[in-house]
Amino acid sequence: MATCVRAALVCWGLCLLIQVPVHLFCGGNSSFRSLRSSRAAVVTFDLDDTLWPVVEVVEEANQQIARAYDLPADQVMGAMRRLRREPVGESASYTSLRCMAYAELLGGDEATAEEIVKAWVAARNRAGALHLYPDVVPCLEGLASSGAMVGAITNGAGNPSDIPPLADFFHFCVSAEEDTIFPHRKPSPVIFEEALARARALGWSGKTEWWHVGDDLATDVAAASRVGMRTVHVDRPGQTENRFSVSSKEELAARQAGADSEPDLQVSTLKGLAERIAS
Ligand SMILES: [Mg+2]
Incomplete structure (x- = not known):
C-alpha cells in the first residue's frame, strides 16, 4: 500500500513538473490555445472581407441599431461621410466618427452616443459570427492542429x-481603432x-515564419x-465593393499606392491554407 502511495506521489510530482512550464508559457490565460511546437508559424488575418463580407456585417449592425434606437442607417452614414x-x-478613427454622427443626430447627447457605439460594435461582432465565410473555421482548425499562433x-x-x-x-x-494604435x-x-510585440509577449521566439492573410493588396500584402512577413492574398470571387467605407483621403491614397503588390501566395479560398503554409 505504501508503495502505491509513493508511486502516486511521484506521478503527481512529475505531472506538476510538466504542467508548470506550460502554464508559464501560456501566461496563465486559459482562453488562449498554447503553441504546441516551437517551429510552428504565426499566422495573422485581416478580418473584414477576409473572414466575413464587411458589407453584410455592417449592414446588419446598422439595421439593428436603427431598430433599437430609432436612428435610420442612411442618416448615420450620411452624417459620417459629411x-x-x-x-x-x-483624421478621426471610425469609432470616433460614428460617435460624432450619433451625437449629432441625438442633438449633442454624447453619453447616449457612446452607449450606442458600444451596442453597434457588439452587433457588428454578432453579425461577423453569422456571416463567417464557410472556409474560415476549417482553416483555423487546420492551423490549430499545426500548432500555429493565430492573430488578427x-x-x-x-x-x-x-x-x-x-x-x-x-x-x-490588434486593431487600429485601439487608442494606443490609432x-x-x-x-x-x-x-x-505591435502585432510582432504581442506575439513575442505570448511566447513567439521570432525564429519561425510569420504569414499575414488578407484581401487587400496594399494594406495587407x-x-x-515591408515588415518581413510572408503574405497570402485572398481574392474571393464575387466580393462586393464596400459601400459603407468612410476611409480618409490618406488611406485611399495608400491603398492606391500598393495596389500592384505581389503576394507569396494567391488564393480564392482559405480551404487548405494550413497545409499550403506548412509545405
Ligand atoms: Mg479586408
Missing part, C-alpha cells in the same frame, strides 16, 4: 475574441510591429511584406 470631409472628422490585424472594430466561433482560435487581436492603420508598419 463629418469625414470636415476638419473635426478628417485589423483596421476595423471587429474582434475575434468577442465572436464565439472564433474566440478559441485566436491568441491576439492613427497607425494598415498599411502603417506600426500596427504590424504590401504592408506586411
